[in-house]
Amino acid sequence: MDDVDAVVIGSGPNGLVAAALLARAGWRVTVLERSAVAGGAVHSGELTVPGYVHDTYSAFYGLLHCSPVLGELGLDKDLEWAHFPSPVAAAVSPQEVAVCHRDPEQTAAGLARRATTDGPAWASLYRWWCEVGTSFLTQMLGPVGAPGPGLAFARRARRQGLFDTTQMLLGPLEALCVERFSDPAARALVAAGASHADVPVDHPGSAPAAIILALAAQQVGMPVPVGGAGRLAAALARAATDAGAVIRTGTEVTRVVVERNRVTGVESADGSHVRARRAVLADTGPRALFHGLVGTDHLPARFLDGLARFRYGTGVFKVDLALDGPAPWTAPELAQTGVVHLTGDLDAMAQAAHEARRGIVPARPMLIVGQQTVADPSRAPAGGHTLWIETHVPPVPRQSGSWASSKDAFLDVVMQRLEDHAPGLGARVVGSAVRTPEDLERENPNLVGGDLGAGSSSLDQQLVFRPVPGWFRYGTPVKGLYLCSASTHPGGGVHGMAGHNCARRVLSDRRRRRI
Ligand SMILES: Cc1cc2nc3c(=O)[nH]c(=O)nc-3n(C[C@H](O)[C@H](O)[C@H](O)COP(=O)(O)OP(=O)(O)OC[C@H]3O[C@@H](n4cnc5c(N)ncnc54)[C@H](O)[C@@H]3O)c2cc1C
Known part of the structure; x- marks a missing residue:
């Protein structure tokens, strides 16, 4: 012993x-x-074919x-970290995309080209992040009630800022997006982080995680280990x-x-x-x-x-693709992006999240598409690329009672959604691997119902x-x-x-x- x-x-x-x-x-x-x-x-x-390295989770x-x-x-x-020229992007249609670039001014300029007031709105949100939001994150990461970070946050936010910030963080994410941004793609960019969790954009509690993910991406990018x-x-x-x-x-x-x-x-x-x-x-x-x-x-x-x-949240359906070339996005800005969110607008995001929570396999799922090889070409043979796709789904589909019988049909939905945004993508696929919520839990019992959180x-x-x-x-x-x-x-x-x-x-x- x-x-x-x-x-x-x-x-x-x-x-x-x-x-x-x-x-x-x-x-x-x-x-x-x-x-x-x-x-x-x-x-x-190497989850698909030899020579292609995929992130399993x-x-x-x-x-x-x-x-x-x-x-x-x-x-x-x-460890060596690789960075993307543009860490994240959100698409409400194949042509309508908003992109977060490494440089916040470039992000604001891009958003302003789509809707004049959205550039300053992003700049103002990012200023809040640098002045107050980062100390909110420090407080959130520490033990609950730790006095040091709590005081630092209160000092930074000051009295009025504390009320405004608390209201913003407690409200539904869509309220913030609609109040501050007018272009649907810019709103989706701010809200994209909600597609990583199980709280729909129209629910209180959806704001903190999404804001942290959006603004941390602006601050530190979306680093991946080489x-x-x-x-x-x-x-x-x-x-x-x-x-x-x-x-x-x-x-x-x-x-x-x-x-x-x-x-x-x-x-x-x-x-x-x-x-x-x-x-x-x-x-x-x-x-x-x-x-x-x-x-x-x-x-x-x-x-x-x-x-x-x-309670556990919704599950994740994960697809890894090996490609013999880059994803042929309709919107050229997406070629250099680390994480592309195919979310649709706020209504579509709310609907997909509600369906997943109700046991319904989403008809138009929000796809989170990672393009690691854009920053780290060492993960694929010369010219090849990988795509890492995850989307929130019910832990168990209500209609069929098991992912085993719903997996193939839903994979077709995912591939069609990708094809809509990147016509010709399917022809570039040389290998694939799929993990349902049931597979994820089998591999790691902490991922109950495929809940990544x-x-x-x-x-x-x-x-x-x-x-x-x-x-x-x-x-x-x-x-x-x-x-x-x-x-x-x-x-x-x-x-x-x-x-x-x-x-x-x-x-x-x-x-x-x-x-
Ligand atoms: C598909 C997917 C994508 C994700 N994407 C991201 C991302 O891009 N960025 C990000 O920051 N986070 C992401 N996450 C979330 C993140 O990976 C998890 O929140 C994080 O790994 C949790 O860490 P943990 O140590 O709590 O548990 P885990 O990483 O789940 O590890 C738990 C470990 O405990 C072991 N274990 C459990 N029970 C026992 C037992 N009885 N005996 C021995 N061993 C046991 C398991 O085998 C496992 O190895 C993702 C998760 C998933 C599933």
């Missing part, structure tokens, strides 16, 4: 960041990962570039092992051992047992942890009631409510047991901050002799 200070269950970015910080503090740490490689939803491989790391984790863990040591997401996974794993942590892949934890309401270790499917002297940190889903690994006998009824209310990002599941009302500081009713996955604050995305905040909480609990 191994005997360590802390066990981390799962090696997603949050688990690896937590392991690195605990190991740096001198703790003996073992990470147990059920998959063959560490990294969780940060992974790449996450792909664009703007959030990581806004997170203190990047510098603190020294992830850039042996060679594929797997390079980032390797850098995260190296940060943990360089600090002294041990990572054991191919090891699925099947039980968290609790004795007299204290966690004492974990058992794995291979029969091995690791004793944890101080803590166990779970980079897992909350129900998988408490219902599956711990057992409800160890948990108070009130906690279990709160846990029963935890590991839990709905609606307002009632944020901050003090995530994952269980009142249990937002990573601790659990079991002494020494912590949850550090994206199902905790600050939620989905590769920023590592759930792991970061959790590790700091664990170290603080140890200093105060609570564990």
Whole structure:
């Protein structure tokens, strides 16, 4: 039996960041990962044909570039980042597109060419981001209620700014878009981030994530690691092992051992047992942890009631294409763009999101199309390109009851939508790979129903409510047991901050002799 200070269950970015910080503090740490490689939803491989490297799950790391984790863990040591001339774009039709360029003035000038007032509107929104929004993001990434970032945000926003900002962030995203922008494509550019989450643009709570994604893209771009997401996974794993942590892949934890309401270790499917002297940190889903690994006998009824209310969002349908040339977009501006959002206008965005939430396979899905090879040609043979496509769908289609029978028909819808915007694309496809929500969950049990956010990002599941009302500081009713996955604050995305905040909480609990 191994005997360590802390066990981390799962090696997603949050688990690896937590392991690195605990190991740096001198703790003996073992990470147990059920998959063959560490990294969780940060992974790449030749998914279609040899020579084409695709990002299996996450792909664009703007959030990581806004997170203190990047510098603190020294992830850039042996990673090279590639940048796009234009990080994001949104299309409401094949001809009507709005583009975010690296230079904010160029973005504003492009929007102004479509509608005179939209250029200054973008410039003003970006000014707000630089003056106030970035400190809002810092506050959002840190632990809930941390006084430092909260005060910094309040100081920057000042009294009136605080009211205006709070109203803007609490309102539905479409209100902001319609009030400030007149061109449908410019509105879609601001709203495009909503297509990455499960909250429709006409719902309160849709604004924060979309604004952060749109303006972070303007600030830091949409960086991709040269060679594929797997390079980032390797850098995260190296940060943990360089600090002294041990990572054991191919090891699925099947039980968290609790004795007299204290966690004492974990058992794995291979029969091995690791004793944890101080803590166990779970980079897992909350129900998988408490219902599956711990057992409800160890948990108070009130906690279990709160846990029963935890909801997952819509799922993701993922398509990877290998092309023998660039995507032949009708709008030439899209050729140099990292992430193209084929969203349609705000009405179309709301409709697609509502359908997905209601179990209906969207008739006109919002497609998020990544063109990694535009910035990183090393991922394909000379002249070749990859496309990474994801779109939000129901976890299970209501009509058919299973993605197995709906997959082919929906793939046709996705390919037709691409063809509408890039005529001739189909003829350039030399290989493809498709992942339904069911496939994603099979590969990684944290992606319940294919939800890439590991839990709905609606307002009632944020901050003090995530994952269980009142249990937002990573601790659990079991002494020494912590949850550090994206199902905790600050939620989905590769920023590592759930792991970061959790590790700091664990170290603080140890200093105060609570564990
Ligand atoms: C298709 C897709 C696209 C995405 N795109 C982006 C993007 O472009 N940019 C971005 O910032 N974010 C993106 N995300 C979201 C981001 O990848 C996740 O929010 C992030 O990876 C969450 O990290 P995590 O550490 O909480 O969990 P995960 O990365 O999900 O890792 C959890 C790990 O725990 C392991 N595990 C679970 N249970 C056990 C067990 N019992 N025993 C052992 N191991 C276990 C799993 O195998 C997995 O390796 C995307 C996600 C998906 C699925």
